Amino acid sequence: MTTRNIEPKELQALLTSGRPYLLLDVRNAKDYAASSRRIPGALKLDAEVIGKWVAMLPREREVIVYCQHGQRLSNLVLDALLVRGFAVRSLAGGMDAWLEAEGELTAA
Numbered sequence: 001m002t003t004r005n006i007e008p009k010e011l012q013a014l015l016t017s018g019r020p021y022l023l024l025d026v027r028n029a030k031d032y033a034a035s036s037r038r039i040p041g042a043l044k045l046d047a048e049v050i051g052k053w054v055a056m057l058p059r060e061r062e063v064i065v066y067c068q069h070g071q072r073l074s075n076l077v078l079d080a081l082l083v084r085g086f087a088v089r090s091l092a093g094g095m096d097a098w099l100e101a102e103g104e105l106t107a108a
Contacts, residue, residue: 004078005092006064008101014064015040015104022057024065026077027095031068036108039066039098044108047073050080057081063088070094 006014014021025038026047038044045053047067057063063086067073074090081088091098099105 004090005070006089007092008097008103011039011064011091011098012101012103020061022061022063024063024077025067026065026073027067028073031095035095037105038108039095040104040106042066047077050077054080054084057086059086061087064091065089066091066098067094069096 023039023042025032025042025044027044028047032044063081065074065077065081065088070091070093074094078088078090093100
């Protein structure tokens with residue numbers, strides 16, 4: 001059984017691995033407005049309207065999702081993608097944990 005989470009250090013390694021993946025920033029508007037910087041390569045998508053964009057995601061790539069705290073929104077998206085057959089994990093602790101691990105950020 002695979003884990004539902006990926007730790008910040010694992011994600012840092014994935015970013016430089018050359019392996020194909022899709023990184024989704026699903027922070028809410030308030031958290032995103034507070035800091036629009038994001039993890040390099042992340043797509044900003046609204047978790048509340050997943051039905052509008054889920055069909056556009058490539059199924060051949062692992063999907064990594066994150067929100068601000070790694071709880072409600074990322075789990076909402078993770079569960080919705082799992083049900084649809086995607087290989088998906090959530091960044092444990094979200095953006096908070098990424099910043100604590102001194103993960104790289106890029107401007108929006």
